[in-house]
Amino acid sequence: MNLEELFVIVIEPSKVQRTIITNHLRDLGIGTIDEYDTGKAALEAMHLQIPDIVLSSMHLPDMTGTEVVETMRQDPELENITFLLVSSETHYRYLEPIRQAGAIAILPKPFSVQDLSRALQSTLHYISDAVEEHTTEEFENLRVLLVDDSKLSRKYLHQVLENIGIQVITEAEDGAQALETLKDNAFDLIISDYNMPNIDGREMVEHIRTHSEQPTIPVMMVTSEQNQNQLAAIQSAGVSALCAKPLSYDVMKHIIEQLVFDHEL
Incomplete structure (x- = not known):
């Protein structure tokens, strides 16, 4: 499996920010990207086609990124999807539940392409190890x-x-x-x-x-x-x-x- 095969869902209410994020993803080789501006729409879409990664902002019109990942972790169909937060939020009250729910990374706004690349590569290895017979x-x-x-x-x-x-x-x-x-x-x-x-x-x-x-x-x-x-x-x-x-x-x-x-x- 390689980056080109990953399916990424981006949840970001700002069209400008969504464009920046998706452009970075495409530059890194991601071929399949779906974009949503609300958490509810993204969660509904996940049930139609399971993504490999959900990349979300913290503050959405209908919920927070925390509520998105917590909803995913409580749903048997979505619980193992990797979650990556992109946010300028620094408040402990918002970030601690994200850490506890198992985000693979928390990237600031603006983030470096190198940090995004490392997070994607780690996700790729996480998925590959889950499906391949590699156990020693x-x-x-x-x-x-x-x-x-x-x-x-x-x-x-x-x-x-x-x-x-x-x-x-x-x-x-x-x-x-x-x-x-x-x-x-x-x-x-x-x-x-x-x-x-x-x-x-x-x-x-x-x-x-x-x-x-x-x-x-x-x-x-x-x-x-x-x-x-x-x-x-x-x-x-x-x-x-x-x-x-x-x-x-x-x-x-x-x-x-x-x-x-x-x-x-």
């Missing part, structure tokens, strides 16, 4: 504990892991549940959020490193946390990799390979 024995046997209090985020990350070829995935809703699970199960990798109720990601890692029977297990923390003091505390707790949401498919796959197979970053 190492990935098949990898035991992963996925920890996140957001059901949408767990659902997206679970799909990403399956696309990579990982088949043994256990989920936990927070750090407390994860620690209970670790008492009776061995894992090769933990992928966790930071901000969670009961026991957060930092507390979970500290407990694993000092009290667990698996103190050296690699822990990859994927978080939308922006506070530098909090991030420093997470680092000092002993995480193996600290990654910002949204995390591209290519980057996530590469980090997992390094953590589990190379044992170093």
Whole structure:
């Protein structure tokens, strides 16, 4: 599969902005692009022909980009479509649900063609890995504990892991549940959020490193946390990799390979 084969839906109320985005897509080789100025029209169209990528603005006439992706993630026919946000929005209230729902990238306005190209290539690999028989024995046997209090985020990350070829995935809703699970199960990798109720990601890692029977297990923390003091505390707790949401498919796959197979970053 290549970029020319991708089908992209663009949702943007501004005709000028839609033209800019679609021109960039065509310059990168995308041949099939449908354009919509409202979320409702785009969602209806998705049921008629499933796109490979939905590229949306945040503020639409009838809903937000957040509501578009959340609607997609709750629909069995649309839940696995990759979503890319293009927006000048910086407010946490709008962006956090997008990160949790599993956007493959958030690009600013104006965005660079290089950033768009990287996002498209990552999507291409995500789709290709989902449909091709590429799974290695190492990935098949990898035991992963996925920890996140957001059901949408767990659902997206679970799909990403399956696309990579990982088949043994256990989920936990927070750090407390994860620690209970670790008492009776061995894992090769933990992928966790930071901000969670009961026991957060930092507390979970500290407990694993000092009290667990698996103190050296690699822990990859994927978080939308922006506070530098909090991030420093997470680092000092002993995480193996600290990654910002949204995390591209290519980057996530590469980090997992390094953590589990190379044992170093």
